[in-house]
Amino acid sequence: MNIIVCVKQVIDPEAPPASFSINTANNKAEMKGAAPVIDPYGEYAVEAALRLKEAVGGKIIIITMGANLLREVVKKPLAMGADELILLEDEAFANLDGWQTANTLALAIKKKGEFDLVLCGREASDTNAGQTGPVIAEILGIPCIVLARKIESNEDKVKIERVNSSGYDVIESVIPAVVTVSNEVGEPRYPTIKGIMAAKKIEPIIWKPADIGYDSGAVKQRTKLQKLYQPEHEAKCEFTEGETPEEMAVNLAVKLREAKIL
Amino acid sequence: MSEYKGIVVYCESRDGKILPISAEGLGIGKKLADNLGQEVAAIIIGDKAVAQQTIAAGADRVFLVDDANLKEYQPDAYLNVLEKVITQVKPQIIIMGQNDSGRELAPRLASRFNTVATLDCVELAVDSNSKKLLQTKPVYGGNAQAVFITETDPQIVTIRTKAFAPLALDALRKGEVVSVSAELDESKLKTKIINRVEEEVVGIKLEDAPVVVAGGRGIGSTDGFKQIDELAKLLKGAVGASRPACDNNWVSDTAQVGLTGKIIAPDVYIAVAISGSSQHMSGCSGSKTIIAINKDKEANIFRHARYGVVGDWKKVLPAFTQKLKES
Secondary structure (H helix, E strand, O other), rough: OOOEEEEEEOOOOOOOOHHHHOOOOEEEEEOOOOOEEHHHHHHHHHHHHHHHHHHHHOOEEEEEOOOOOOHHOOOHHHHHHHEEEEEEEOOHHHHHHHHHHHHHHHHHHHHOOOOEEEEOOOOOOOOOOOOHHHHHHHHHHHOOOEEEEEEEEOOOOOEEEEEEEEEEEEEEEOOOOOEEEEHHHOOOOOOHHHHHHHHOOOEEEEOHHHHHHOOOOOOOOOOEEEEEEEOOOOOEEEEEEOOOOOHHHHHHHHHHHHHHOO | OOOOOOEEEEEEEEEOOEHHHHHHHHHHHHHHHHOOOOOOEEEEEOOOOHHHHHHHHHEEEEEEOOOOOHOOOHHHHHHHHHHHHHHHHHOOOEEOOOOOOOOHHHHHHHHHOOEEEEEEEOOOEEEEOOOOOEEEEHHHHHHHEEEEEOOOOEEEEOOOOOOOOOOOOOOOOOOOOEOOOOOOHHHOOOOEEEEEEEOOOOOHHHOOEEEEEOOOOOOOOOOHHHHHHHHHHHHHEEEEOHHHHHOOOOOHHHEEEEEOOOOOOEEEEEEEEOOHHHHHHHHHOOOOOEEEEOOOOOOOOOHHHOOOOOOHHHHHHHHHHHHHHOO
16 A cells, blocks of 8 residues: 655744744744654654554655755654655745645646555644545545544555544545545654664655645735734733742632632 | 625534633634634534524524534535535635644645644734734644735634633524525545544533642652642642643643644643643633642743742642642
C-alpha cells in the first residue's frame, strides 16, 4: 500500500502560551525561545501510516510544504519510519491560503502518481483550519473520511473508525481516498536511534513550483487575512489562602458555598 | 455583482428537535440578514417535523429535502444533496455548525462552488465597506484570533458551539416551506457508515452538565480520575479531561475538553492539575466560573480562573470534596 502523508513545519504549539507573540508588521506569529517542530496533528497521521505499513506492507511518502524548512525538523517522519520525503520548498509556497495550500499539495500528489491513501492531520496546529484533507479529496475527486482513530486496509477498501461526539462511526470506503487522522489514534512513536541514522541517509526530493506545474498567477487566493491578534484575558484570579493545602481547600469550599457558586 | 443572495443556515435535528447549534446559527443568521437587508432561510434534510421549529427560531423560509432515504446521516449523500440545494438557492452566505457533520461537509461543499470555508467561527459581522462577512476564528490553538474575508461567494462558515445566541422562540412567526427535490445519484456515494457505536456515558452528558470537574496530565493515573469522578458525582456534574489525560487512557476520549475534543460552557468548570494550554482553554473558556487547583502558581490556567488554589491536588482535592460533602 502506497501512503502519502502531508505534514507541515509549525511553531511549537506546546510552548507555554506566555512565549507566544504576533509580529503585527507581517501578521506572523512566533514562539520565543522555542524551535519549530513537525505539526503534532500531522505526527498522528504519520503514526497511522506506520501502523498500516506494519499491518499490510507498503511505502510511506511524506510531503512537506513551506519555506525555510529545517532539515532536522522535517526529517522527523523519516526517523519515525517513513520511506521518502518530498519537500515543496519555495518562497512561493510560504503564504498560501487554505485553498491554495490544498491545491498545491494536490498538484504534488498527482505528480507523485500511484497512491492508495493520502493521510493528513485533522487540522494544523497553527491555522486550525481543518480543510486541507477534505479539499485535497475534492480536487482529486476521491472520497474523504475525517477524524480517523483507526484505519484497516482490506484489498481495495478501507475500514475506518471515525471519531464523533458520542463515540465513533465505522465507515467503509473505496480507495484511493483521503483520510484525516485524529489524536485518538494513539501517541506517535519516538524516533529510534536506528531510525535517526536511516533518516540521515535519505536525501529529500525538492520540488519547485515549475516541477509540479504551479502557476502562482492562476491560483488566486480565496480568503484574505484581515487581522491577527491576541485576545485579552481578564486576570483576576482570587487565590485562597491557608497554612496547608488542606486548609486552602477547606477555605475554597467555604468561599464557593457562600458565593452560591456551588 | 455576485448572483448569490441571502443567508442560509443548514439546520440539523435529533429526535425531532432542532439542534441548539442550528438555532444559534439561525440567531446570528437573522442578525446578519437584517444588517444586509436580506432573508435568512433554513435548509433541512430528512426531518420535515423540524421545519416549523426553524421558523420559530428565525427562518423566513425553509428549504426542505424530504426523502425517506435521508433519515440517517451519510456524509457523501448529504454532501450531494446540499450541493443540489445550494445550486438552486444560490445563497451568499452559508452557516453550518462546527460539529461532526459541519467540519466535513463545509470544506467539501465549498470546493464544489470554487470557494473555501472558514471553520469554527466565534464572531461574524458584516464589513461596512465591502459588505463581505468578517469571520473571526481562533488560530494557533487559541493563542490568537484571525479575522478572514472570503473573496468568493458563497461565503461558507461553521460556527462554534455556544459562541452565538439563539433568538427567543416565537411559535407565531410565519415562514414559507419550500420542498426541494434532490435525487440521489448512487454512483456518487463512495463511503458508507456501516456501524454507529455509542460509547456509554454514565450520568449526565459533558455538553449538558452545569458543573464539570476536569483532570489533566498531573492526575497521573486512572485511580486519580476516580477522585475527579467522586467530586463530579457529588456536584451532579460530569467528568472532563485534557488531551494528555485522554491520550494516556486514564479516562475515555469522549471526556476530552479542548480544540480536539468538546467545546463546553458550563456554569462551573473545576480544573484539577490542568496547566491550561491554549488548545485546552479553547474548549472551556466560555465557562461562567473557572476554578483551578494547580501546584504551579505560574500555570496558564490561573490567567483564566476566577478562584484558585496553589497546591498539590492530591492534598487539596480530598479535603475540598470532604468539606463540600459536609456543608
